[in-house]
Amino acid sequence: MTGRKTRARAAAATAAMAGCALLLAGCGIKRTGVIESGHAAAVKVPGAKNAAVLYFVSKEGDRLVPVPFSISTEYTLAPTPLARLLLDGPSGPASAAGLTTALPKVPDEQVDAVSVSRYSPDKGLTVSVPFAVGGLSDLARNQLVCTVGVSAVPDTLSQVSIKGTDAVLPAADCNPRR
Numbered sequence: 001m002t003g004r005k006t007r008a009r010a011a012a013a014t015a016a017m018a019g020c021a022l023l024l025a026g027c028g029i030k031r032t033g034v035i036e037s038g039h040a041a042a043v044k045v046p047g048a049k050n051a052a053v054l055y056f057v058s059k060e061g062d063r064l065v066p067v068p069f070s071i072s073t074e075y076t077l078a079p080t081p082l083a084r085l086l087l088d089g090p091s092g093p094a095s096a097a098g099l100t101t102a103l104p105k106v107p108d109e110q111v112d113a114v115s116v117s118r119y120s121p122d123k124g125l126t127v128s129v130p131f132a133v134g135g136l137s138d139l140a141r142n143q144l145v146c147t148v149g150v151s152a153v154p155d156t157l158s159q160v161s162i163k164g165t166d167a168v169l170p171a172a173d174c175n176p177r178r
Contacts, residue, residue, distance in 0.1 A: 051068050051069065051070040051151075052068075052069045052070065052077045052082050052147075052151035053066045053067065053068055053069065053146075053147065053150050053151050054066075054067045054069050054082075054085060054086050054090075054094075054147050054151075055067070055086070055142065055143050055146040055147045055150075056089075056090045056094055056099040056100065056101055056143070057099065057100045057101060057102050057139055057143070058098075058099065059097070059098030059099060059100065061100070061139075063139075064139065064142055064143060064146060065099055066146075066150075067090070067094045067099065069085070077151070079116035079125065079148055079151075079152035080114065080115050080116045082116075082147060082148065082151055082152065083114050083115075083116050083127050083129075083144065083147070083148055084106075084111055084114050086101075086103070086143060086144065086147045087101075087103055087105070087106045087111075087114060087129070088105075088106075089101045089103075089105065101140075101143065102136075102137050102139040102140035102143060103136075103140045103143055103144070104131050106129070106130060106131070110130040113128070113129070113130035114127075114128065114129055114130065115127075115128045116128075116148055116152060119152065119153045119156075119158060123159075123161075123171065124149070124158045124159030124160055124161065124171050125148055125149070125152055125153075125158050125159070125160050125161070126160070126161040126162070126163050126168075127144050127148050127160060127161070127162050127163065128163045128164075129144075129162065129163070129164050130164075130165065131164055131165060132164050132165050132166040132167075133162050133163070133164030133165075133166065133167055133168075133169055134164070134166045134167045134169075136162075136164075136169075141162060141169065141172070142172075142174065142175060144160065144162055145160040145162070145172050145173070145174050145175075146174035146175075148160045149173065149174045150174055157173065157174060159171040159172060159173055160172060160174075
């Protein structure tokens with residue numbers, strides 16, 4: 001009886017060890033790094049043809065996050081109020097989610113100085129702001145470029161120049177990863 005129990009225990013131990021070895025082997029799948037595979041997924045926004053997108057900075061401070069904004073399904077937000085809304089910073093759910101802005105706050109008495117030019121197919125748009133733009137971070141520039149360039153002209157990704165009190169930044173396309 002003792003020999004039989006010993007052999008059964010040995011067989012069970014051998015089977016358990018073989019199972020552990022297979023688990024540790026990982027079926028031959030090797031680890032890989034992150035693989036870039038193209039554009040981010042598109043999200044359908046209710047009232048999308050009239051919705052604007054404001055770009056704010058993630059709570060980690062490393063990228064832009066698109067935030068849909070719509071007044072109602074009957075109205076489209078004009079480019080100048082859109083830029084002013086962006087310069088006010090995130091509010092409501094965007095603020096509660098920890099989103100921030102890299103843009104300076106515009107005092108109430110200077111809000112009227114914020115404007116967006118008419119769209120031109122060859123020149124795009126120009127956003128005029130009442131502060132120096134030469135020292136803006138890439139995130140701050142992209143907040144303006146993406147918000148105005150994506151939402152100002154329906155169904156068009158427009159180039160956007162930024163005109164400040166010190167300089168005019170060259171026209172750029174929206175690239176939220178910069």
